[in-house]
Amino acid sequence: MTTPARQPDKMSEGCPFHQPADATSQATMTSPTGCPVSRDAAAFDPFGASYQLDPAEALRWSREQEPVFFSPKLGYWVVSRYDEVKAVFRDNLTFSPAIALEKLTPAPPEAVKILESYGFAMRRTMVNEDEPDHMERRRLLMDAFLPENLEKHEAWVRELVRSYMDHFIDKGRADLVEEMFREIPMTVALRFLGVPSEDAKELRKFSVAHTLNTWGRPSPEQQLKIAEDVGQFWQTAQAILDRMRDEPTGEGWMYDSIRMHHQHPDVVPESYLRSMMMAILVAAHETTAFATTNAFRILLSNRASWNDICENPTLIPSAIEECLRAAGSVVAWRRIATEDADVGGVSIPKGGKLLLVQASANRDPRHFENPDEFDIYRHNSAEHFTFGYGAHQCMGKNIARMEMRIILDEFVRRLPHIHLVEDQAFEYLPNTSFRGPTSLWVEWDPEQNPERRNRGVLESPTHFHIGAPIKEDIVRRVVVAEVAREAEEVVRVDLIDPYGRELPDWSPGSHIELVSGEWRRYYSLCGKRNDRHRLSIAILREPSGRGGSLHFHETIKPGDVLHIAGPKNHFHLDETAERYTLIAGGIGITPILTMADQLKALGKPYTLHYCGAGRRTMAFLERVERDHSEALTVHASDEGCRLDISTTLSRVAEGEQVYCCGPERMLEALEVLAQNWPEGTLHVEHFSARSNILDPDKEHAFEAVLTDSNVTLQVGNDQTLLEALTAFGVDVPSDCCEGLCGTCEVAVAEGEIDHRDLVLSRAERSAGDRMMACCSRAKGDRLVLAL
Template sequence: MDRSAPAASGCPFHGVAPNGCPVSADAAGFDAFSGPYQLDPAEALRWSREREPVFFSPRLGYWVVTRYEDVKAVFRNAAAFSPAIALEKVTPTSEAANAILRRYDYGMNRTLVNEDEPAHMERRRALLHSFLPAELAHHEPMVRRLTREYVDRFVGRGEVDLVDEMLWEIPLTVALHFLGVPEEDMDTLRAYSIAHTVNTWGRPSPEEQLKVAEAVGKFWQYAGRVLEKMRANPAGHGWMEYAIRRQKEMPEVITDSYLHSMMMAGIVAAHETTANATANALLILLRDREAWDAICADPSLIPNAAEECLRLSGSIVAWRRLALEDVQVGGVAIPKGSKLLIVMTSANHDGRHFENPDELDIYRDNTTEHLSFGYGSHQCMGKNLARMEMRIFLEELTRRLPHMELVPDQVLDYLPNTSFRGPHHLRVRWDPSLNPERRDPALLDRRADFAVGAPAREAVARHLRVAALRPEAEGVLGLVLEDPRGRDLPRWTPGAHIDVVVGGYERKYSLCGDPEDRRRLRIAVRREAMGRGGSAHIHDAVREGDILRVRGPKNHFRLDEGAARYLLVAGGIGITPVIAMADRLKRLGKDYAIHYAGRARPAMALLERLERDHGARLHLYPADEGRRLDIQALVVAAPGDAQVYACGPDRMLAALERTMAADPGRLHVEHFAAAGTHLEPSVELPFEVELRDSGLTLQVPADRTLLQTLHAAGIDVPSDCGEGLCGSCEVQVLAGEVDHRDKVLGAAERAGQDRMMACCSRACGRKIVLAL
């Protein structure tokens, strides 16, 4: 456990955690039910992400996990972390409250969210059909009709509480329709749903526990009565009716008690999370007028904007797991039997994974990598229904009330609990005389077509103007990019890159300017005579004033700023990420050296700036002057604790990997390109992929990648470069031999045959088995 940071004032440690480590003052002071965590959970856990990413909370009795990779690792490891406590009461109920629940024969037990394997996957596979994209698409007309009707009720009034008059009732109606439950007793069901949340994830007082128990008991009985009505005639299209029909085929898998529990849990899960997520999204967007105006002007941005709001402030803050064995999370020993609170909202604000993580960026193209829906075999089955509803709500409101604004000085109240978050009320106002439908009634007939599922990365790009072009060396063109309206650009960190889409080409270029400059992004493009045409097009066709489509920034070559010494190695245009790292290390006062090799000084980019800013720390190796970079001598002479960052030709990086094979943890590289990753359908062989966690078997044809096949089946696998360069699409291999074509895995990792990059690598044989 990292104790390098100074503790808060007073006693440095407060007791001992179950693993024997001392409890820090920050950990001892963490309160999940009041104060900062309830106001802004991600901000409240910033100290943890930065200094103590896995800590024990004595007040809660849980280990709290806050960083992206650690949260994701817990979700992935179903063998070590059980979901059995996901619906366990955070606050044990009193005997008096338990007596009330017994009076109602309350028996909430296993559901899809709290069941271990193999029972979980058997039931998930059996009930998956209703959640497939093609099946969910049937619900879209109803969602659009309801949304239109509800907005019609208040569009002429000028002020409304969106939660009370739209955001709660529509998701509840959709949830009931999806489940096959009659649309009745809406207010009662809302009270039941809130009571269920408080009962499971809240900290009610002894008096409140009695009221909550009464409501939960009645909720349980209500669910049972509806279920019995369905049994009499289960011919409808609802999910529960489908489950009843499947029960007749698989009675040992889909039991009576399971159906009763799923009926109650489904009513809550299918609507409360969507209502809260949409309220959170509207709050974020209406506070950022530029983003709101952008989606009003261009509805195609809505899917990505909704996803970014889910990342920033999803309705599910945290989830829970039980350690089934002694295990390590983020380097911290977690004893068997420990309870874990894994905070997805904190993970979604982790700057190690997301650039400028605390800012709203509706153009962010890796926002779908958020963990708000969970990850792995227990990822939310209803995620795509929630996405559909959020997008339609935003489309209707932005089209009909683009001039809507938040009512100022309103107090936002949230239900105190560990895991769910959304405002009780959200008041907005507008001038009805400015409603655009008064001038253009035809706009009511317009609609955007949103495909079911995660937003496509290709659909979103920001438009930037070429503010300046300047030669940086022989054959190297520097581009300065800015927002056409003069707005700030996203923050970025050294090692980050952008994807430039121009002239039918899409290429990635490292940022080499100043990360503190919010107005400009700088790249340098070398004309590649043997390339695929992208660099030549930029050199020959791009002019000052042109508008380019740009994705990013993104960073898969991140600089770890915690080391004492650094060795920066660049070859050719590989200097672009390296110079940004050098600038940062200089600013931090770190010990670093730059070793830069090139064909000749006139062809070495950014040389004047390097000599000016880094002086004696810069070592040059122009080949035409007889100076060659000796990789082995360089590594041997470097301090043994120096972190090595390198970007350049494959032969240079391969030499570094060979030289540092005994100590690979100190080497960090970025490749220019991944040769051989593009499909050649005429020579490829089709293969079969079994998704062990999903219970699916898919066919990967010769003309499609594994990643394309997974996405077509609705399997959310993160991806970025599509060329095997970034590692974001890595999947775990359980069986089968891999034809590795990436530039991410080292020789030892490839030999292990336990992982592959889905965007480019394929099976050597006829079948491969993945942990998906």
């Protein structure tokens, strides 16, 4: 959240950097607010080798110690963590995009004269304009980018990819950048825009110059050459635009823009057309070319992931999102503060320039578990910032996704045996914001090409949904290693990788979604975290349930192949509290046990209350008594030892945390009691959701106004808010779709909410400033959302 901030009265106030006692190691520089600059911040150089090689790794120290800092070498405030980057992106009034295309390295007078000689007149574009102009234009020009209007491009993009592959598929060795990754995005961009393909060669050469000119640090001599190329780029783009304006009946986005210019000249003026003609070519070409190259490099460097995709191409959408998270082409973007503000507790003065390093935010462990691991099964990869966020999120994100998915699909079918040439050097264009190697050499044995034996590999290509990945497709294959009885009606199921590989690490409170045919059910992980080759869950047989537990109890046996989604964690353990009370009711012991294990390992004080109908029904009781006897109280109803919640928790103090997983009546009693506790003390996890099936006869339609996007959507009586947002192309993260996990939370600015989730507390519901899009609705006819 970003809020106006006053300047600190003293240098020490509002300053995240605390000078060490040793005077010899104190910082000697100060930021524009007078705050001392730390040594790491003073040393930070975005044009240095470490940042150019791996921006996220170069800023690891920042994510851990100083997530917002002033860089004297750059003259910018650098923002490195996920939440802070998201907050700045969302608030495009306080943090204007006006400097997004400003040259990082000022041009010498000679370069300015060269640009003037070409009539260079770059003005505002979709990328760097403020509200309300930005959204007014965006609404008029958005239709071509909507998912339903992009589907018509899929067939010819695939044919284009195949034609390029045909040129080198029998060679056995190729530089994929030179052969196709540089070519295809430009060709797709030109066709989408309606630009004749014969202009591609010149435009491709000039777009590289534009990248270096805007986000690089060229020498004065280099600036003169770059100015010539940028000037020619501008001149060429304008000549193309003039030809298109002479024949305004053509098809393509630029033709749409020209027609909108004639209909709404005040909203889409000629200067805007001329600037966009140049800017969108760079945006559509360079970013996708780099992203595709990065994706292939990281996938071919993680052979197990590549092999999994070859075996199951439906994983391609999630694999592409993980590539964009782990090695995206858009490294950083820029904003300027329009007033004094606060970002992550750091005071930013009016006029302060910010470098938002998306590559660093994409590796923030506060948002992505195990962020340094490359995992194509990661459930929330699509929450990366490579496409930006908020009102200025990349309009062409779904075109880029479509291109990358089709290219990867063709390769895993036609060249599954491809591999990287060993010991090749990777070079990058030196700049702050766009990243991708200038070449990518691969090799393969043409005799092993599948189509030499079976031309059927070219038939029935994978059809991909336009937009973010479908979460149901992101599943990992596992094998049942053991099924063991843990209590009456409870079995433990141990799962391993079919190839003996390590499974993902997970944190206390995590769960997986177990998939078998049409059955999908959530189960908490309850094994030992130090065993990376095995995941353990416990399943309670519930005869009166929805049938999932019965299916798994009756059918699962060792050797069975199943699928899982996750691990995921919506029940995080805060490890910074002073003391803890853990309460488990029945099968709710599964997440609570892992929390107890972790607190014991950390040496934290805790008490554990385990409640059940009787010891025979209480899973893992022997292990709980063995490992946590000093902290444990067993409450077995058949022994007359029921938990008195009011008495047990009569004195919950500041700094204490209470975690509970159990039946609804237990959680409801705790929520009533927690009204008198400090905010944020109680944390609960529910066994299951209430019925979330919409009955259109009992619902009413309502209007959802998206303030950040300046768009109004209609939510029908037969659809959820989440479904309406997704259909429009708004990427709202989601997981359970049952109101249990909190993933799909959206901020509400106005309107009365009909809360139907099991996530928010009473106080949070009363505040009326957030809701779960998957299940909650409007009580009235209108909600205003901060989206």
